[in-house]
Amino acid sequence: MTKKILIWVLCFSIFIVQIVSAEEKFLSLKKNKVNVRYGPGLDYPIKYIYRKINLPVKLIDKKENMRRVIFLDNNSGWIHDSQLKAANSVIILEEKILFKKPSNFSTPIARLEKGRLLIIKKCGSGWCKITTSDYSGWIKAKNVWGYIK
Secondary structure, rough: OOHHHHHHHHHHHHHHHHHHHHHOEEEEEEEOOOOHHHOOOOOOOOOEEEEOOEEEEEEEEOOOOEEEEEEEOOOEEEEEHHHHEEEOEEEEEEOEEEEEOOOOOEEEEEOOOOOOEEEEEEEEEOEEEEEOOEEEEEEEEEOEEEEOO
């Protein structure tokens, strides 16, 4: 009887660990030119070349020093981990208003178009402080693709 209970506890704990570790993880491109390959090694042919620093990508697999990622446009492939960094950006999935402070009653600064790449400075209470090439301010942290703390 104790063996059965022990086995059930072990199976349940493995199940819980898998659920907890299944959390989405986002990274960002470190360089202005990143090769995306067909397989997990430098000997595999190049599938795409992305030329956008800080572009957010979703991690879907790891193998040694290669990371399999998926992009917003559903392209996927393998990137060497030296070409990736901790997530620091998002892409907005709908038009958003950029506010001076984290409040709907704050002064609007700009209207941001869908698909715009934003650099995250900090997040909290459903708002993120961001910068773009032209503006700095706060947006609501929903309907974005990328990592939100």
